[in-house]
Amino acid sequence: MKIIVVGGAGDMGQVACETVAIDPVVTQLIIADRDIDRAQTLADKIGSKASAVSLDITDKDSLLDAVSKADIVLNTVGPFYLYGPPVLEAAIAAGKHYADIADDWEPTLAMLDLDEAARDAGITAVIGIGASPGISNLLASAAHAELDAVESLHTVWRGGSGVPPVPATPEEAQPSAAIDHWIHNLAEPIRLWRDGRYEMAEALETFEIVYPGIGPGQVWTCGHPEPITLPRAFPDITNSYNIMFARPGLIEAARAVRDRVRDGEIDVAQGSKEFLLSPGRRWPEAGEIPAFPGVFAYAEGTKDGAATRVAVTTNVLPEGEMGEITCVPLAIAAGMLARGEALNTGVHAPEGALDPNIFFERLEPFAADLDGKPRLEVSIEAM
CATH class of the missing domain: 3.40.50.720 (NAD(P)-binding Rossmann-like Domain)
Structure with a gap:
């Protein structure tokens, strides 16, 4: 072949x-x-x-x-x-x-x-x-299969794991292509599946999920393909988002930069540098992060007639x-x-x-x- x-x-x-x-x-x-x-x-x-x-x-x-x-x-x-x-x-x-x-x-x-x-x-x-997308989609398939009926099916990943320490000087702030891409995506409208239909929304909406056996954690929406494609494969679902969990300070630093990029005050390259220079985005100033796996799928629905939540992660990440x-x-x-x-x-x-x-x-x-x-x-x- x-x-x-x-x-x-x-x-x-x-x-x-x-x-x-x-x-x-x-x-x-x-x-x-x-x-x-x-x-x-x-x-x-x-x-x-x-x-x-x-x-x-x-x-x-x-x-x-x-x-x-x-x-x-x-x-x-x-x-x-x-x-x-x-x-x-x-x-x-x-x-x-x-x-x-x-x-x-x-x-x-x-x-x-x-x-x-x-x-x-x-x-x-x-x-x-x-x-994500990719492994996350197939975890979502597995989560969907665990329930008799599925209302919400989300893909989840940890934000900020690859972000470097705060540079000592502005000259040392050299954003990667991945950070530029992330800031760009946060500044643009995103598409998600809400209440049984596609909807345009702003990134970084905040809500909470409860990981079975671990507990609650704050999460934020972001723009990715999974909410576009999962409803095509699973038309029974009502809601589907791509969401990230992270230290709150990191998200607030990203939000401040995102707002300025979205409003045309700075471009993505400038925003990425400002984000890297934000002092509150790293631990301990940025706060705690939920003890969730790095990537997983999360679903809510019913099983055997009872309201049920399920999370599926993998132990075979490359x-x-x-x-x-x-x-x-x-x-x-x-x-x-x-x-x-x-x-x-x-x-x-x-x-x-x-x-x-x-x-x-x-x-x-x-x-x-x-x-x-x-x-x-x-x-x-x-x-």
Whole structure:
């Protein structure tokens, strides 16, 4: 099976390439990138099954020609509002399966609009198969399955875990692309599923959830694809948000910056630097954080006629940094596509295309030793 990784020499793409290459179902790996030197260096490192090609994905003809040489297309090139739909369109035109790590809700909608074209082409496209979205969606599938009827189905993650210490001087404040992306998302309207319909809202709405066996904690809404896609797979649910928990001081620092960016006083780059320089965003000044797992799904509904809440987390998160937790899931999805294990043709989020049991089983070798713990940790209690 031939796989092409578009953007394969980038920080995310390299992890995807190295992980895909160890799957025995993959016979050839094409590393496509505009930086041919980096792509060739990676191909040499991986070995005989890998080759490098120069690719400018803004050149439609070159893109179509490149993806036509593979069986499966993996897209790691952001921002996805620019480079998600065009690469998927090329994969559909070439009749090739597709997967990506898109994490913005706007391009998610644009790519879902290509569902009929993908079905007509007989291909499966899995969009947003990273950590969140990705692992989070499949945890939501597992949480949904625990209840007889589901009212609310949310994906939850810890905010601020990758934020560096407060710099000593403004010159030392160097925001990462991830922080810029976060501040941008907080400043823009978000789309969520509330009262059985899609609704535009402002990020950082505050409410509380109760994790079974742990207790209550404050959470805040943010913009992500999960509330766009989960109601498509589970039309019975009434509410679906992507929410984060964090130290309150961190959220207040982000809110202050977000408001200024939203109101046009500063741009995202300036806002990100101001956020890094905010003295109250780190412990202990920022306050305590709930003892929740780093990523989980949370559902409320009924089971055996009683109001019930359930949370599902996983003990098989890939070890490593952002590249591993994002792109190992992408590589697992590629292997499932290569083995014909997709649940449907068309364009789907992970919950519509991948079997959670197979996915988490394949994820296990990339995690720390389970030491007797289950792959999925289900916590459930009456409300």
